[in-house]
Amino acid sequence: MLRKLACALAALALIAPPVSAEPAQAVTHEYIGSITLITGDHVTVRRVGDRLVPAVTPAPGRESVHFATLGTGDELHVVPADAWQRVNAGTLDRRLFDVAALLRDGYGDERRADLPLIVGSTLEPQTRAKHGMAAAWAAQDAPVWLDGLRHPTLDHTAVQIGAPSAWKSGYTGKGVTVAVLDTGVDATHPDLRGRVAEIRNFTDESTRDTDGHGTHVAATIASRNERYRGIAPDARLLVGKVCQANGCSESAIIKGMRWAAERGAKVVNLSLGGPDAAGSDPLEQAVDRLSAQHGTLFVVAAGNDGSYGAETVGSPASADAALAVGAVDRADARASFSARGPRVRDAAIKPEILAPGVDVVAARSRHSFGTGAHTALSGTSMATPHVAGAAAILAQRHPGWTGRQLKAALMGSAHPIDESVYDQGAGRVDVDRALGVAVTADPPALSFGRSTSDDPVTRTLTYRNPTDAAVPLTLGVTGPFTLSASAITVPARGEASVEVTAGAGDGQLSGFVTAAGVSTPLAIDREPESYDLTIRTVDTTGAPTDANFSFLFGGADSRYRPIPTIDGVGTVRVPRGTYHVDGVVATPQPDGAADSHKVVHPVVEVTRDTTLVIDARAARPISVDFDARGVTPKAVGVGYSRSTDTRAVLTGVLGDTFERIHLGQVGPPVEDIISNIGGAWTAPGDRAYHLAWFEYGPIPTGFSRSVRDAELARVDATYRRQAPRHRGMKMWIAREPRFDAAVGFGVPFDLPVARTEYHNVDDLTWSAEFHHLRGQATDQVVVGGPVRHGVGVHREDWNTAVFGPSLAGGDWAARFDDTISLAIPLFGDSANDRYGLSTVDYGRTVLFREGVKVGETRQPGQGQFEVPEEARWYRLETTATRKSVYSPMVTAAWSFTSQRPEADPKPLGKGGNGLPITAIRFAPRDLDLRNRAAAATIDVTLQPNTGSDPSPFTTLSIEASFDDGLTWHPLPATRTGPLSATTVVPDLTGEYVSLRARAVDERGSEAEVTVLRAYGI
Incomplete structure (x- = not known):
């Protein structure tokens, strides 16, 4: 099994070209994953500090395509220029380019080789192999959505909603079919034995409910356990398994909904969901369509994101026909996690009803x-x-009622709680009261939507009477609402209406209309002083264009908001204030490529309805010329970051040459923007240029630089080879001095090679990363520390054996209070100022305390372990295996004493709470370009952990094996310093030298390391 290191500074897989700017304060790195987009382009994502940073490799034949990047925090979009128009038109799902969400939901290339889609108006699922994406993308013209994942939204409760009274009246759900679409069911559980009429599997897993979620849900509906009795214990259950270990695919959910409705389910339970968006997604469409066709009631979980605030009700609970359910606790108080309204797109009332959802006891699947x-x-x-x-239960009482009627009766009889209607809908469900409902209201919740003024808004509320006798109603109303009548009579088998008017007020206003036991929630969202902000996008000919990627940044939540355009016009409604607007506009060229013009309006005052023109002609060219001959651009980018108190937006344009990228700012300058311009170039004779420039305040309108070799730092670098069919990539990352903002680029090259690399100085600090590439994927990365090269010649060796544990450049092993935290990199090359990480096939880390195992992880060098306060003797062991010519197996062990640090410890790296462990490092001299030697002198260095006090070694033993560790031979150790020594391996025959060593320091701490096939003979 392939495992990735995800430690404080973990395995990177930044594949060039090109790479976007890294944000300010980029200190820690974490490899997130890689994804092939629907366009065939490959994106690799890592976390740098608290933000996500992409690297893009265009699909073959798409090298001239530009990419818009946009992200903040855990959000990140990467959108190719030839997708901008279709995304704006709504015929291409924006989620297909939400690389952060794609990776979170398991669509990354490490997890699957295809991408599931829903295509066309029939909502048919299709699965596309990623290796054929580019060709399929070019031929696709029907609407395309991601077949995304939704997730399950995780004795006293029956009494709380009045179910026992219904049972006493003979209503137990008998004769009613309820479908549960979930993770499956354990139909052998005693509580459910005989309750499940049919099971259908819509996933690729077995029918077993290994999660347990579906069994719990099914038992809550129909369990016959005396203590944990279900709400409708005599209901007939259909169970569709639509969720598996990584979530619930939308196509499986749609298939399950169709199956359930066609099999006669009166009620369908969907305890699952995902984020809602402004449009109508395939799940919402399916709920509304099937409800209308079959009269089915879809009861859907509202979601568990209520702690994030308003507008958090998920999809498909957001569908018009769905009955969206929130949660209360035992005291009928809204659960803090229960999603809150209003609905995103129109401020409709969602959730619509509440029910007990805290510490609900029900059956546990035996497979979970x-x-x-x-x-x-x-x-x-x-x-x-x-x-x-x-x-x-209600369907048993009224077998002829449709789902719409059931929904109206349940909502009309619910018990309101002390919350806004947008947080509770009609209130907590009361099944006993629902059985007594005769008259129902239509609609069951009266949404006045989102109002942009204080003008009165009037809606019609209609009461329907299915009985044979007229029903007089006395009406009452709460909140800032008025009625056109205080009493009406609803004729037998007829209807009567009343007008409800929402009065003035600010914010989200709510109330109820009450009439003879029927209550109807009312709500209106009267926005604060707000205006329409309209953008008009035009290309370099002055013509309107939808080939743009535009967004708004600012507002209360400081998030970015894409602005889609139709016929070059897009409008968003925003509160009065100051905003930041950005658009990159594509202009096609005769050769079939397109120029990109990024235009930034950093200060947009909205005090009335405002129109803003994003004019491609406001951007100016970028040019970089060289005095050296034959220099060719390979990967370039322009971008910037802008920060608020809570977050920063990062955006840019990535491409292969600056000749087709233009940049410009319109309006006054601001001080909180850091712009970056940079790239990677190659030249004959294995020469490469890595250049970066930063600008503060105003975003440059155009940019020009002349590069002279004599003004650059020159690095003569040798890159050895580990294995055939691998390539390398050196990424040089530049950091500016004020805010530590960074940008980096790299270009792959063949191994082994000696290269001459140039980079500009300009008061920059540079650091480098070497990526060992197999195809497009990085299987090992070695990271170097910061350097401040001056003009002149410098020398470096990379990818040089021995590859083993290193403690350079980070806080890899530390103790915080009573927790030992480990993230030790095991595959650094021989340079002592670097560390390295690798994909591995197997890893293990174990901590012992005085001979007793404290804990174990299946990750090499990683883990968190709780330990006692007092000083104790510990032994830490770790091992990793991988498919590699060199260092296919690395094992290490450390023995040391540790106790709880001082109450106010020093920061890590400054004598703080780093564990007193030491890495034993081997650096053979005179290796050839394939990491081989005949006889070799090896420099041995003992490298103390950051944050611990170095202690000279008292004992050092070194051994070598020439048969992959079957037999070991001692080597002489000559001490050259308190933490260094040399040893000599004699002239040998054979293929590989394996090394192992053991050191003991003056404190009695011990270090051991074994590296099989450390270098070649």
Whole structure:
């Protein structure tokens, strides 16, 4: 199994060209993953500090395509220029370029070789192999959505909603079919035995419920356990497995919904969901369509993101026909996690009803984690089956009712709680009251939407009477609402209406209309002083264009907001204030390529309806020329970061040459922007140029530099080879001195090679990373420390054996209070100021305390372990194996004493709480370009951990093996310093030298290391 290191500074896989700017304060790196886009382009993502940074490799034949990058925090979009127009038109799902979400949901190249899509108006699923993406993308003209993943949204409760009274009246859901679309079901559980009529699997896994979520939900509806009885214990269950270990694919959910409706389910329980967006997604469309066709009621979990604030109700609970369910606790208080309204696109009332969802006890699948027959879970997932069970009871009482009627009766009889309507809908479900409902309201929740003025808004509320006798109603209303009548009579089998008017006020206003036991929630979102901000995008000919990628940054939440355009015009509604607007506009050229013009308006005052023109002609060219001959651009980019108090937006344009990229700012300068311009160039004779420039305040409108070799730092670098069919890539990363903002680029090259590399000085600090490439993927990265090269010649060797543990450049092993935290890199090359990480096939880390195992992880060099306060003797062991010619197996062990640090320890790196461990480093002299030697003198260095006090060694033993560790031979050790020595390996025959060593320092701490096939003979 391929494992990736994800430590404080973990395995990177930045594939060039090109690479975008790294943000300010970029200190820690973490490899996130790689993804092949629907266009065939390859994006690799790493976390730098607290932000995500992409690297892009265009698909073959697409080298001239530009890429817009946009991100903040955990968000990151990478959108090719030839997708901008279709994304704006809504015929191409923007999620297909949300690389952060794609990786989170398991669509990365390490997880799967295809990309699931939903294509066309029929919402049919298709699966596209990633290796054929580019050709399929070029031929695709139907609407395309990502077949995304939704996720399950995780004794007293039946009494809380009035179910026992319904049972006493003979209503137990008998004769009613309820479908549960979830993670499957353990139909052998005693609580569910005989309750499941049919099971259908829509996933690639077995039908077993290894998660347990589906079993818990099904039992909440139909369990016959005496203590944990379901809400509708006599309901007939259909179970569709639509969720597997990594989530619930949208196409599986749609198939399950169709199956359930066609099999006659009156009620369908969906305890799952995902983020909602402004448009109508395939799941929402399917819910509305199937509800209308079959009269089915889809009861859907509202989601568990309520702690993030308003507008957090997920999809498909956001569908018009869905009954969106939030959660309450035992005291009928809204659960803090329960998603809150209003609906994103129109401020409609969602959620629409509440049910118990905190510490709900129900059946535990025998295939899931844990012990015991029952388990307590919390979430709107747990609230939803309470409402589904209540709907089944009501359907037994009224077998001819449609899902729409069931929804109206459940909402009209709900018990309001002390919350805004946008947080509770109609209130907590009350099945006993629902059974007594005769008259229902249509709509069951009266949404006045989002109003842009204080003018009165009037809606019609209609009451329907299915009985044979007229029903007089006395009406009451709460909140800033008025009624056109205080009493009406609803005729037998007829209807009567009343006008409801929302009065003035600011913010989200809500109330209820009450009439003879039927309550109808009311809500209006009266926005603060707000205006339309309209952007008009024009290309270099002055013509309107939708070939743009534009966004707005600013506002209360400081998030970016894409602005889609139709016919070159896009409008967003924003509160009065100051905003930042950015657009990159593509202008096609006769050769089939396109120029990109990035135009930034950093100060946009919105005090009235405002129109802003993003005019490609406001951008100016970028040029970099050289006095050396034959210099060719390979990977270039322009970008900037702008920060608020809470977050920073990072955006840019990546391409292969500056000749087709233009940049410009319109409006006054601001001080909180750091712009970057840079790239990588190659020249004959294995020469390369890595250049970067930073600008502060105003974004440059155009840019020009003349580069002279005599003004640059020159690095003569040798890159040895580890294995055939591998390439290398050197990424030089430049950091500016004020804010530590950074930008880096790299270009792959063949191995072995001696190269001459140039970079500009300009008061910059540079650092380098070497990526060992197999195809497009990095299987090992070695990271060097910062250097401040001056003008002149410098010398470096990279990818040089021995590859082993290194403690350079980071806080890799530390103790915080009573936690030992480890992230030790095991594959640095022989340079002592670098560390390295690798993909591995197997890893293990174990910590012992005085001979007793404290804990174990399946990651090499990584783990967190709780330990006692007092000083104790510990032994830490780690091992890693990988497919590699050199260092296919590395093992290391350390023995040391540790106790809780002082109450106010020094920072790590300054005598703080680093563990007193030491890395034993080997550096053979005179290796050839394939990491081989005949006889070799080896420099041995003992490298103390950062944050610990160095201690000279008292004992050092070194051994070599020439048969892959079957037999070992001692080598002489000559001390050259308190932490260094040399040894000599004699002239040998054979293929490889393996090395192992053991050192003991003056404190008694011990270090051991073994590296099989350390270098070649």
